[in-house]
Structure formats: C-alpha cells, structure tokens
Amino acid sequence: MSIALKRSSAVFRKLDEDLSRLSSKPHAGNVHRLRTGTRRLQILLGELSPERHRSHKKLLKLLGRLRKRAGKLRDVDVQLAALRSLKIPREPRRKTQLMNKLIELRGRQEEKLRKAMDKDTVREIRKRLKRASKDFPAEASRDPLAVARGMLGRIDQQEGPMTQELLHQYRIVSKRARYAAEFANQSAEATQFIAGLKRIQDALGDWHDWLTLTQTAGDHLGEVRESPLVAELHNVTGAKFRHAVAVLAQVRARSVAAPKHSTQAPVRAPSKATLPEASAA
Numbered sequence: 001m002s003i004a005l006k007r008s009s010a011v012f013r014k015l016d017e018d019l020s021r022l023s024s025k026p027h028a029g030n031v032h033r034l035r036t037g038t039r040r041l042q043i044l045l046g047e048l049s050p051e052r053h054r055s056h057k058k059l060l061k062l063l064g065r066l067r068k069r070a071g072k073l074r075d076v077d078v079q080l081a082a083l084r085s086l087k088i089p090r091e092p093r094r095k096t097q098l099m100n101k102l103i104e105l106r107g108r109q110e111e112k113l114r115k116a117m118d119k120d121t122v123r124e125i126r127k128r129l130k131r132a133s134k135d136f137p138a139e140a141s142r143d144p145l146a147v148a149r150g151m152l153g154r155i156d157q158q159e160g161p162m163t164q165e166l167l168h169q170y171r172i173v174s175k176r177a178r179y180a181a182e183f184a185n186q187s188a189e190a191t192q193f194i195a196g197l198k199r200i201q202d203a204l205g206d207w208h209d210w211l212t213l214t215q216t217a218g219d220h221l222g223e224v225r226e227s228p229l230v231a232e233l234h235n236v237t238g239a240k241f242r243h244a245v246a247v248l249a250q251v252r253a254r255s256v257a258a259p260k261h262s263t264q265a266p267v268r269a270p271s272k273a274t275l276p277e278a279s280a281a
Helices: 005-024 028-048 054-085 092-116 119-135 144-156 164-181 188-221 228-253
Strands: none
Touching: 005 028, 005 119, 028 054, 028 144, 028 164, 054 092, 054 119, 054 188, 092 188, 092 228, 144 164, 144 188, 164 188, 164 228, 188 228
C-alpha cells in the first residue's frame, strides 16, 4: 500500500503554519498541534522515507528540540485540565495550591519555549521544511500500514503481566504507529486499523495524564497519608490504568493492529492480582 501524496505534502504545509501560530500565541491548542506535527514529520522522514538525507536529519534535530520544549508545556496543560475536572469536596485549599503551582510552572515553561523559538531558529526550520517537501521521494516510500504493524509487532513480543512501564511503551508505540498508518491511502483496512489505534491512544494518554498529575501532586503536597487530595488522585489514576489495559486488550483481541493471518498473540488483560492498587498506580 503506497503513501497518500496529499497527506504527506500537507504535513509540511501544516507544520509551517503551526510554527507561525505558536510563535505568536503559545496556547494549549497550538502547542499540541506543533508536537503532533513534528512527530508526523519524524515518522514520514525517519520511518517511511526510503533513505535518510543529511538535511532531513538536521531538520528533525531542530524540530526535536522545539518538540521537547513544547512537550514540557503540554504536560502542564494536561495536568491543569485534569485537575480542573476533578470534583473533590475535601481539601479545596490544597487543590487551589496545586493549581497555582501548575499555573506558575506553565508561565516558566512558556517563556522557555518562546526563547527556543527565536526568529533565526524558526526561519531556518521553515527554510528546511520547504526544501524537504520538495526532496521527499513519496513514490518510493515504504508501505505505511506495514511500517505501523511492524512497530506494534515488536512490542507485542514482550511477555509478562501488564505494568505501568509496559503500558507506557504501548502508549508511545501506538501513537507512532497511528501517525505512520495515517499516511496510507484511504481504505477500509486503514480506517479500521487507525480507529483501533486511536482508541488505544486516547485511553493510554488519559491514564498517563492523570499519572503525571498524581506524581506532581505527590511532589508538592506529600504522599497518600499526608493528603486526601493525593489519595483521591491515586484512586483516579488506578481506575484509568485498569480502563487503559482493558481497552488495549479489546483492540488487540480484535486483531485491529495485526494482519488477519498474523500468528502474534493478542495482549491479554492482566488479572486483578497483577494490577497495581488504585492508591499506588
């Protein structure tokens, strides 16, 4: 299955637009679009390209620095969103205290991102984006679905109970696999495959957002015994973990992420004995 030419060319164009938007308005939506745009380009030039160009490596290196900086800001944004959605009558003062800490941290991360996106850096990235869009050999690229399935196949070989570390690996790999698959030409197979990956990505991403917030709260407010708010966050994170594992098992059991004739065994949901306690997720 060949790569969709319109989708590959759109990545370069949209990323160029996202750079302009983020330079002037670093709000949550623009930060998120820059991160996803750079990751899609990384997949396109790094995984789907038949060969690695030196100029492409330099472009990805520059974008990688911005993505890392934008990622720190994005982490704070998702924590703020999660904390605002948490309805807990106890410790309103602690919740306000944590909210203020996160808002303060966001201000510092936003300033660092602004400094990283100086005019010279953005100008060079946009110049290299334009050049790369002309140089990319779309006709000779690798099969997007085959690449995506290969990514998942490697992690599926791991055995043992589902742990936070393994779920985190699935979160990263499923995201990369989805970005690769989205470059495929439209088909029923691609649509079903991508839909399954999106379910996995949403569930695992939601779990990871709450896990990050829980860790931040523990750092600032103390551990479970010291704060009912932290204890509640552990409970929520534990529930999100179990839901994420269940969704992953369901999607993999339906062979959404593997060919029909694959011999790979689906990921099994862990028994209750292997799940972390809600207060320690």
